[in-house]
Amino acid sequence: MPTSTPVAVTPQTIRMAPKVLLHDHLDGGLRPRTVIELADAIGYPGLPTTNEEELGRWFVAAADSGSLERYLETFAHTCGVMQDEAALIRVAAECAEDLAADGVVYAEVRYAPELFTERGMSLDTIVSAVQEGFRLGTERAAEQGHRIRVGTLLCAMRQNARSLEIAELAVRYRDAGVAGFDIAGPEAGFPPTRNLDAFEYLHQQNAHFTIHAGEAFGLPSIWEAIQHCGAERLGHGVRIVDDIKVDENGSIHLGRLAGFVRDRRIPLEMCPSSNVQTGAAASIADHPIGLLTKLRFRVTVNTDNRLMSGCSMSSEMAALVEHFGYGWADLRWFTINAMKSAFLGFDERLAIIDDVIKPGYAELMGS
Numbered sequence: 001m002p003t004s005t006p007v008a009v010t011p012q013t014i015r016m017a018p019k020v021l022l023h024d025h026l027d028g029g030l031r032p033r034t035v036i037e038l039a040d041a042i043g044y045p046g047l048p049t050t051n052e053e054e055l056g057r058w059f060v061a062a063a064d065s066g067s068l069e070r071y072l073e074t075f076a077h078t079c080g081v082m083q084d085e086a087a088l089i090r091v092a093a094e095c096a097e098d099l100a101a102d103g104v105v106y107a108e109v110r111y112a113p114e115l116f117t118e119r120g121m122s123l124d125t126i127v128s129a130v131q132e133g134f135r136l137g138t139e140r141a142a143e144q145g146h147r148i149r150v151g152t153l154l155c156a157m158r159q160n161a162r163s164l165e166i167a168e169l170a171v172r173y174r175d176a177g178v179a180g181f182d183i184a185g186p187e188a189g190f191p192p193t194r195n196l197d198a199f200e201y202l203h204q205q206n207a208h209f210t211i212h213a214g215e216a217f218g219l220p221s222i223w224e225a226i227q228h229c230g231a232e233r234l235g236h237g238v239r240i241v242d243d244i245k246v247d248e249n250g251s252i253h254l255g256r257l258a259g260f261v262r263d264r265r266i267p268l269e270m271c272p273s274s275n276v277q278t279g280a281a282a283s284i285a286d287h288p289i290g291l292l293t294k295l296r297f298r299v300t301v302n303t304d305n306r307l308m309s310g311c312s313m314s315s316e317m318a319a320l321v322e323h324f325g326y327g328w329a330d331l332r333w334f335t336i337n338a339m340k341s342a343f344l345g346f347d348e349r350l351a352i353i354d355d356v357i358k359p360g361y362a363e364l365m366g367s
């Protein structure tokens with residue numbers, strides 16, 4: 001029996017709901033003002049504008065390119081200003097504060113340490129600075145009344161050949177806040193199997209990893225990521241729909257790979273707005289997340305790059321509510337799916353589900 005009146009699902013009330021974010025890039029989430037101030041401080045010359053609003057709009061428009069390769073070009077300006085420790089600490093601290101203020105209670109934020117070495121920082125210095133930033137930001141968020149826990153994922157860039165080195169770095173820092181590993185960057189032409197030595201090492205070390213796959217390239221990329229590399233989760237994974245047939249009479253047939261992904265409960269880190277920008281989906285309304293949710297794949301909702309998509313965890317959920325008619329029960333399902341799939345110990349995942357997520361939604365649902 002409901003004990004209180006349910007709260008209406010609106011963009012504002014979604015911010016109050018506890019949310020879990022597994023796929024968010026540190027270098028894709030800077031505040032436009034911070035990009036401008038850091039560029040000024042280090043003498044970075046390349047920004048297209050130094051007006052805050054204009055710069056925010058520029059990132060979204062430039063990333064709205066229909067191609068992953070062109071979308072990724074915009075990261076030159078964020079990585080360009082993240083080349084010293086103070087910048088990394090600030091960006092990570094603000095990231096934690098922004099996510100917490102948006103109602104995110106657990107996040108895994110990823111970045112590629114190899115992109116911040118242009119001015120001589122070592123990989124260890126980079127990871128330590130980012131961890132310090134998240135510590136600070138989490139503390140500041142708590143002072144503002146927002147409880148958040150943030151883990152990091154270290155990415156190796158697919159086009160470079162440093163994945164084993166980055167995997168070793170992730171393992172070295174696993175007790176200092178690094179939750180796992182990922183490969184990112186252009187997908188076409190850079191299959192995940194190029195990094196097999198890194199994945200074998202991570203398996204040997206009982207370490208967690210996800211792989212960006214099935215975003216700008218199709219089923220072979222997903223198949224390799226799971227069956228050759230042993231990825232625990234899929235970054236995006238949208239193209240898994242290519243292995244699902246819907247007949248004219250509405251009956252649905254899953255191919256062997258799609259069946260495997262669903263049967264094994266392999267989490268899909270779906271990022272709707274980002275996929276529309278890179279051309280992986282035609283629109284939010286046409287995004288495969290609708291079908292995959294209906295078929296009960298282990299779907300999670302994510303931001304990918306808040307700066308490039310002009311989005312937040314709440315705005316992504318609000319967009320899904322608008323286009324698919326989802327309610328609190330669906331948002332709670334996405335959130336619990338994400339928490340179950342986190343690279344965190346079982347007891348800690350359970351504690352967040354039982355102590356934070358379920359009570360938070362119960363209050364909103366009036367139950």
Ligand SMILES: O=c1[nH]cnc2c1ncn2[C@@H]1O[C@H](CO)[C@@H](O)[C@H]1O
Pocket residue numbers: 025026027028068072075079110111112115155184185186212215274304305
């Ligand atoms: O959606 C994506 N697909 C593949 N790579 C990405 C995506 N978003 C960001 N990055 C890449 O990951 C790096 C580390 O954070 C970013 O610098 C960007 O190049």
Ligand SMILES: [Zn+2]
Pocket residue numbers: 023025184212235304
């Ligand atoms: Zn991504």
